[in-house]
Amino acid sequence: MRGDVPWRRALLAAILLAVTAPACESSEAGRSGAAQPEIVRIWRGAAPGSETWTGDEVELDAELPVSGKVHIVTNVSNPTLTVFRPEGPAASRTAVVVLPGGAFRALAWDMDGLEVGRWLAARGVTAFVLKYRVRPPGDEAPTGPESFDAFLARTEPARRLAVADAVQALRLVRADTAKYGIAPDRVGMIGFSAGAIVTMDAALAPDPATRPDFAVSVYGAMPAAQAPAAGAPPVFVVAAQDDPQVPSRKSVEIYQAWTRAGLPAELHLYEKGGHGFGMRPRGLAADKWPLALEAWLQARGLLGGRSSGR
Structure with a gap:
């Protein structure tokens, strides 16, 4: 990632402000009259590896150049899942764990989280938005330009914790399939930016028990050039050519790795979109990627209760 681009400067400024700002009302709790989603802690007691973390969780709103107003959460030490259940006869037996970026x-x-969860639930998918562990930048934060590989190396400890939370979330969802009316072999994962890197970490895991059954990477990357294991899940990949944060070639590398391994992959690479566009329309061709994702899920039998076709 490049430390000097406007999007990253705005996000880092917002995070640094959050260190001293009071926690604001939850973006879900503040929705008067709206049904409150279920929130589930994923670990019993303190999350392993961050037992010494201190300080309250912090929320604030920031104005980002690509995305507009974004609600940011930081200093998360107690990971949770926010559950969005579909309603009515359109409900399928498919679930997706959602990992925001940041x-x-x-x-x-x-x-990258709540809006995606609602989109999935509206299409019959039970969504579990993962609030994984993150902390504000400290002395290790870059003060100038930084390559993407340097970013990955610098944030490896934080990424390991995020991957642990994602795998634990998968285990928890699969253990509660009867409660949520989902099938244990229809649990996918979608990630955005850093969340997409974690998603690909999970998709590359050699143990099927710690892999999602399908994976969606949105302006993300594989953490390292490696071949997916036999039986790795189908992937759906989205990026923009003009992304200043995560080079679009990183998304191409995911597609190529899956293709070389003879595994299902679909790539949508748009000319314009930048980084951090989410599902918000901006009058660009990239606005249509959620329609392509819906078609992909439908074609794989993951909407409407049909077999996944894996």
């Missing part, structure tokens, strides 16, 4: 230092909670 450079492993914060979470774009509404844009």
Whole structure:
């Protein structure tokens, strides 16, 4: 990632402000009259590896150049799942764990999380939005340009915790399939930016028990060049050519790795879109990617209760 681009500067400024700002009312709790989603803690007691973390969770709104107003959460030490259940006869037996982005230092909670959860639930999918562990940047934050590989190396400890939370979330969802009316072999994962890197980490896991059954990477990357294991899940990949944060070639590398392994993959690469566009329309061709995702899910039998076709 490049430390000097406007999007990253705005996000880091918002995160640094959050260190001293009081926690605001939850973006879900503040929705008067709206049904409150279920929130589930994923670990019993303190999450392993961050037992010494202190300080309250912080929320604030930031104005980002690409996305507009975004609700940001940081200093998360108690990971949770926010559950969006579909209603009516359209409900399928498919579930998706949603991982927001935020450079492993914060979470774009509404844009990459809650909005995606509602979109999935409206299409019959039970969505579990993961609030994984993140902390505001400290002395290790870059002060100038930074390559994407340097970003991955610098944030590896934070990424390991996020991957642990994602795998635990998968285990929890699969253990509660009867409660949520879902099938244990229809649990997918969608991630955005840093969340997409974690999603690909999970998709590349050698143990099927720790892999999602399908994976969606939105302006993300594989953490390292490696071949997916036999039986790795189908992937759906989205990026923009003009992304200043995560090079679009990283999304191409995911597609190529899956193709070389003879595994199902679909790539949607748009000319314009930048980084952090979420599902918000901006009058660009990239606005249509959720329609392509819906068609992909339908074609794989993941909507409407049909077999996944894996």
